[in-house]
Amino acid sequence: MRKLFLPKSLDELWEILSKDPDISIYAGGTDFLVKMQKGIINPSSIVCIERIDELKGIREDNDKIWIGACTTHTELLSNHIIKENFPVLLKAIKVLGSPLIRNMGTIGGNICTASPAGDTLPPLYILDAELEICTKDSLSIVAIKDFITGPGKTSLKKGQILKGIFIRKNNNYTIHHYEKVGQRKALSIAIVSMAALLKVSSNGDIEDARLSWGSVAPMVIRSNNVEDFLKGKKFSIETLKALKSIVEKEVSPIDDIRATALYRKLVASNLVLRLIKYEI
Amino acid sequence: MKLDRKIVEIGRIIPRIDAFNKVRGLEKYASDYHSKDMIWVGVKRAGIPHARLKKIKIDKAKHLKGVIDVLTHKDVKGTNRQGVVRKDQPVLVDDKIRYAGDAVALVLAKDKKVLMHALSLIAIDYEPLPLIFDAEKAINDKKNLVHEDNPDGNVLLHGKIETGKGNKAFSECDLVVEASFEVPYQEHAYLETEAGWAILDSDGMLTITVSTQTPFRDRSEVAEALGLDIKKVRIIAPYCGGAFGGKDGITVQTLLGLAALTVPGKPVKIWLNREESFISSVKRHQARLYYKLGAKKDGKLHALDVRFFYDTGPYDHLGGVVMALGLEHSGGPYHIPNTNLKGWVVYTNNPIGGAFRAFGVPQVTFAMEQMVDMVAKRLNLSPLEIRLRNVIKKGDKIPIGTTMLSSTGITDCLNILKQHPLWKERERWKRDAPIFKKRGVGIASIMHAMGYGPVVPDYANAKIELTEDGKFRIFCGVVDMGQGNINSYMQIAANILNQDIDNIELILPDTEKTLSSGSSSASRTTYTFGNALIDASKTLKEYILNRVADLIMAKSIDEFTMVPGKIIHLPTGKSFLLKEITKFLNDSERIVTKHYRAPVSKELVSIDERLRLHGIPHLIFSFVSHLAYVEIDELTGEVEVKKYLSITDSGKIINPQILEQQIHGAIAQGLGYAIYEDFVVEDGKAKTLDFSTYIIPTAMDLPDIESINVELHESSGPFGMKGAGEINTNGPLPAVANGVADALDIRIFRSPLTGERILMALKEKKEMSN
Amino acid sequence: MKIRFILNGETKVIDVEADRRVIDVIREDLGLTGTKEACGRGECGSCTILVDGSPKLSCLMLAAQLEGREIITIEGIKKDSDMHPIQEAFIKHGAVQCGFCTPGMVLVSFDLLKRNKKPSRDEIREAISGNLCRCTGYQKIVDAIEAAAKREL
Numbered sequence A: 001m002r003k004l005f006l007p008k009s010l011d012e013l014w015e016i017l018s019k020d021p022d023i024s025i026y027a028g029g030t031d032f033l034v035k036m037q038k039g040i041i042n043p044s045s046i047v048c049i050e051r052i053d054e055l056k057g058i059r060e061d062n063d064k065i066w067i068g069a070c071t072t073h074t075e076l077l078s079n080h081i082i083k084e085n086f087p088v089l090l091k092a093i094k095v096l097g098s099p100l101i102r103n104m105g106t107i108g109g110n111i112c113t114a115s116p117a118g119d120t121l122p123p124l125y126i127l128d129a130e131l132e133i134c135t136k137d138s139l140s141i142v143a144i145k146d147f148i149t150g151p152g153k154t155s156l157k158k159g160q161i162l163k164g165i166f167i168r169k170n171n172n173y174t175i176h177h178y179e180k181v182g183q184r185k186a187l188s189i190a191i192v193s194m195a196a197l198l199k200v201s202s203n204g205d206i207e208d209a210r211l212s213w214g215s216v217a218p219m220v221i222r223s224n225n226v227e228d229f230l231k232g233k234k235f236s237i238e239t240l241k242a243l244k245s246i247v248e249k250e251v252s253p254i255d256d257i258r259a260t261a262l263y264r265k266l267v268a269s270n271l272v273l274r275l276i277k278y279e280i
Numbered sequence B: 001m002k003l004d005r006k007i008v009e010i011g012r013i014i015p016r017i018d019a020f021n022k023v024r025g026l027e028k029y030a031s032d033y034h035s036k037d038m039i040w041v042g043v044k045r046a047g048i049p050h051a052r053l054k055k056i057k058i059d060k061a062k063h064l065k066g067v068i069d070v071l072t073h074k075d076v077k078g079t080n081r082q083g084v085v086r087k088d089q090p091v092l093v094d095d096k097i098r099y100a101g102d103a104v105a106l107v108l109a110k111d112k113k114v115l116m117h118a119l120s121l122i123a124i125d126y127e128p129l130p131l132i133f134d135a136e137k138a139i140n141d142k143k144n145l146v147h148e149d150n151p152d153g154n155v156l157l158h159g160k161i162e163t164g165k166g167n168k169a170f171s172e173c174d175l176v177v178e179a180s181f182e183v184p185y186q187e188h189a190y191l192e193t194e195a196g197w198a199i200l201d202s203d204g205m206l207t208i209t210v211s212t213q214t215p216f217r218d219r220s221e222v223a224e225a226l227g228l229d230i231k232k233v234r235i236i237a238p239y240c241g242g243a244f245g246g247k248d249g250i251t252v253q254t255l256l257g258l259a260a261l262t263v264p265g266k267p268v269k270i271w272l273n274r275e276e277s278f279i280s281s282v283k284r285h286q287a288r289l290y291y292k293l294g295a296k297k298d299g300k301l302h303a304l305d306v307r308f309f310y311d312t313g314p315y316d317h318l319g320g321v322v323m324a325l326g327l328e329h330s331g332g333p334y335h336i337p338n339t340n341l342k343g344w345v346v347y348t349n350n351p352i353g354g355a356f357r358a359f360g361v362p363q364v365t366f367a368m369e370q371m372v373d374m375v376a377k378r379l380n381l382s383p384l385e386i387r388l389r390n391v392i393k394k395g396d397k398i399p400i401g402t403t404m405l406s407s408t409g410i411t412d413c414l415n416i417l418k419q420h421p422l423w424k425e426r427e428r429w430k431r432d433a434p435i436f437k438k439r440g441v442g443i444a445s446i447m448h449a450m451g452y453g454p455v456v457p458d459y460a461n462a463k464i465e466l467t468e469d470g471k472f473r474i475f476c477g478v479v480d481m482g483q484g485n486i487n488s489y490m491q492i493a494a495n496i497l498n499q500d501i502d503n504i505e506l507i508l509p510d511t512e513k514t515l516s517s518g519s520s521s522a523s524r525t526t527y528t529f530g531n532a533l534i535d536a537s538k539t540l541k542e543y544i545l546n547r548v549a550d551l552i553m554a555k556s557i558d559e560f561t562m563v564p565g566k567i568i569h570l571p572t573g574k575s576f577l578l579k580e581i582t583k584f585l586n587d588s589e590r591i592v593t594k595h596y597r598a599p600v601s602k603e604l605v606s607i608d609e610r611l612r613l614h615g616i617p618h619l620i621f622s623f624v625s626h627l628a629y630v631e632i633d634e635l636t637g638e639v640e641v642k643k644y645l646s647i648t649d650s651g652k653i654i655n656p657q658i659l660e661q662q663i664h665g666a667i668a669q670g671l672g673y674a675i676y677e678d679f680v681v682e683d684g685k686a687k688t689l690d691f692s693t694y695i696i697p698t699a700m701d702l703p704d705i706e707s708i709n710v711e712l713h714e715s716s717g718p719f720g721m722k723g724a725g726e727i728n729t730n731g732p733l734p735a736v737a738n739g740v741a742d743a744l745d746i747r748i749f750r751s752p753l754t755g756e757r758i759l760m761a762l763k764e765k766k767e768m769s770n
Numbered sequence C: 001m002k003i004r005f006i007l008n009g010e011t012k013v014i015d016v017e018a019d020r021r022v023i024d025v026i027r028e029d030l031g032l033t034g035t036k037e038a039c040g041r042g043e044c045g046s047c048t049i050l051v052d053g054s055p056k057l058s059c060l061m062l063a064a065q066l067e068g069r070e071i072i073t074i075e076g077i078k079k080d081s082d083m084h085p086i087q088e089a090f091i092k093h094g095a096v097q098c099g100f101c102t103p104g105m106v107l108v109s110f111d112l113l114k115r116n117k118k119p120s121r122d123e124i125r126e127a128i129s130g131n132l133c134r135c136t137g138y139q140k141i142v143d144a145i146e147a148a149a150k151r152e153l
């Protein structure tokens, strides 16, 4: 039998971690327990952090919003701060898994799983999310792009946990877009996903652009070439069409059971055309 | 409870009796059996697709703490062979491994954890054999064989039918279209995976409670394979958590029996997990099909040439029968005077192809219905018009050369479609497509046979009893795997006996209590058992009325009427309670058993004896026309079905809600097959082993379906009904494929129609035109 | 490990291995087999239970997580009279075929109607999209939930 702990506070968690540094952590368990049940991992002791209140909630912190790592997707979906500030994140979470998965799964879990298909990641990359990593007696802030180091890999070390996520408010964007292409409409893992934030002026000039793609490379792709190309251009179908060939060069997908690399590449570039629906 | 179960009229909705427990979580399925002293049983699967077995190393597992026993083929005392037609599947592998899901050893353990550990400790020594994975190529491979003892090499069954002038008639055609098609395996994905519970009691009786469609056939198979007296085997079949053909035949029954024999007096349980279920269970056959269709200028179909190859994997299961039904339906519901139809069903080392709702017909329908559209297009006819010109009418010959003698509503189905707003308004709907979307409308027309065919008796034995408390008890010999047939039986009996449904009791299939009545399959359950039950109920009623008439010296039984709970003597107004009357009847009067055997085709033309043995030709057919509104995303290729219409001729309706359940469910599975479901096998190994890679539709992926019924009277059927369970499975794939072709002017020859397949085809088309 | 929680209104104290799956605790140890298992991986929703009112997957929860929680399974959705209006609607509208998905479907509908008194058909489809059904094509399930919402039984 494995040992299992259910701490109710960070202090209790630190205590557990100090006694058993090799212990495995889970929050909602929707990634972790699936792996455990498949036998991919077989930890001898585990700690469930779902009851630690300090890891939950959504708060305004000056010009930033703080999201606790153990906040569930369902909680984020119904939160007005998220709705007002980060529609792009909201749109991504809306299509993550299923309502049941969203009731259990957490944003921290999605980040730490670091799957190239993770739905919150493309939005978090273009929102320049910063992660609050802490141990018993240290706290550091890491940009999400530095935190995720490979497919399924993060820079998290023994004894560290993800405490929360900071995202800077920014009311500048006029377009908040997320689209996931999967094998069906719910319970679907991204074959390609794209998140976009665009600032288009009243006369149709693209003043700022941030785009990212999931599932088309070992990690989320965000490219200067793409964003620089758009800045200063007219927001038009011609511009978006011209962007396609740049996108194709930036992505480096693989074949898997869900789709071929070629399809992924085609779709990744096609998806930029969808932005035209926001044209006024 | 506000639900009214008093109505007993045929043709009215009566809420399903089984739903009352199911909705409260109180129904006990085979997988729900559990006790503290039970033993968990698990199967060591081969994991490799083709090899000669050398040694099974079980010592480590056997000595693990908590392991009760480890069994291999050496422990099987009977023939160690099972199968519906050919007995070619071992209970536990003895000589050869023929697919990755083969059962090699059986472990009995005190709990699931020990069981999993023990299974991982078993090692198999083997000598790999070359893989046979392409059915079409395997037919000529005389060196590498799946079954060395099969006289036809890797061919399980080959069927050939020629009518009219056969292929010579193509020279008389004004136009000929040719194409080839491929469909993958489809997995049943019933939610309740294979499960059962067994115990050997002190009298030597082996009782197996199992999720099955075929308790009586299972009993014989278990007895033979394990070397038991059939009288000492009892199969109990609770409601299944879904089956759809996948539980037509042995799944875990023999393994359960074998385990129970080793631990007398102790209950044993097997419940496959999803992955093992996907690896080991039967599937809808993957197939390759070659079609050539010729027509005259006036739009009349004139000649058809078909060759197809069904991959049955390592064991027959029902592969031969599936292929034969495919052959019978390969030309669709059309009158085509000249045909040359050839089918092969072939052994390979892929997963087992077997029974699955619609049984070999969806594959050929995918091909034929697209062929018809291609001909229509070349002739500049609408898809509806060409169908109206060619569909069979009563008395016409169907493509295999036999005569359509049952009620034939396909023209009605198409005429209703023609008048339907969805057909009339299709052009406007297509024009209104939003940006980056293309819209198309596809139709399909289909027939589907009912029952076992000319040789294997399609019979049922219905037993009904007036109980000692004056109620009626039906002994059901046919399983309800979720389709609601048992509710229809109650409705039938209640109607004839004029009782409230609450006065009717049920005994579920149990080889000790109920009578052999064939399988729950082939769209025949309500038809065949229903006919037997009508007879039994009428006879019982007559008995009872006669007894009362004699008792009170009435002139004739016409003076009486039966009402809920009692009998009224009309001239005097006196009433007699059934619970009183029952005292005057002895057992042989209170209990009536009636046998019914479905009529069969008497035609002997064009179909050889081997095909007849495998179930064709049929006598009674149902019909449907389908229409799909499809929308394709040009950026991703994804197909969405926006609206779906089905028009069904399955005879008269007993309970419209149950019929509609069948229509919806069949279409849902058909749409899954059309757009999502692709059971991938590489080098004999299944790759899609969970619900995140084997994609079945969720509630967000299916449209609301409109269904209309033609309700022709089929004179041979109970209250004029005929088979309805399967036919609607056939339509969605071709209707969607035709819709896609309508929208994009692209034909997709391999299913499912995934976003990837369509986007690639669009890209290819663009490159060609550049 | 000793675990105390409320199951269908009754306090339970059980002694189980902390890492035992909740679905096994409920089905095997406590004998409530209305909660079904069809995948064990979070992909089907058959094992849905209500945890402090919120639908969760009992195949992806470990026994220790039950501590102090209020659990409702399909057997406990209605205590006093024998059926909840949602259950009645499922029967009346033909939403039940094999019935294996039904307990999960009923529990997520229960949660939906608590949060949203008048869901649209699309909202209903969304709400049940984590629960696979292989028999019905979902339409009659949507009908039933819609009727239950309108109390049109």
Ligand SMILES: Cc1cc2nc3c(=O)[nH]c(=O)nc-3n(C[C@H](O)[C@H](O)[C@H](O)COP(=O)(O)OP(=O)(O)OC[C@H]3O[C@@H](n4cnc5c(N)ncnc54)[C@H](O)[C@@H]3O)c2cc1C
Pocket (backbone or CB within 6 Å): A024, A025, A026, A027, A028, A029, A030, A031, A032, A033, A034, A049, A069, A070, A095, A096, A097, A098, A101, A104, A105, A106, A107, A108, A109, A110, A111, A112, A113, A117, A118, A119, A120, A156, A160, A161, A162, A163, A187, A188, A189, A190, C041, C042, C043
């Ligand atoms: C059926 C199904 C469908 C799914 N569909 C999707 C989908 O569509 N899109 C998608 O993106 N994901 C999907 N997922 C994956 C999963 O639900 C999400 O990634 C979810 O957000 C994970 O959160 P969790 O709390 O359950 O993570 P857990 O499983 O609890 O943890 C995941 C990993 O993160 C680590 N971890 C979690 N929290 C912390 C923390 N605070 N500090 C340090 N480490 C931590 C754990 O150690 C573990 O390694 C699906 C999963 C299932 C089972």
Ligand code: FES
Pocket (backbone or CB within 6 Å): C036, C037, C038, C039, C040, C041, C042, C043, C044, C045, C046, C047, C048, C057, C058, C059, C060
């Ligand atoms: S059994 Fe839990 S989600 Fe399928």
Ligand code: FES
Pocket (backbone or CB within 6 Å): B191, B241, B242, B482, C095, C096, C097, C098, C099, C100, C101, C102, C132, C133, C134, C135, C136
């Ligand atoms: S009713 Fe069978 S799975 Fe839903």
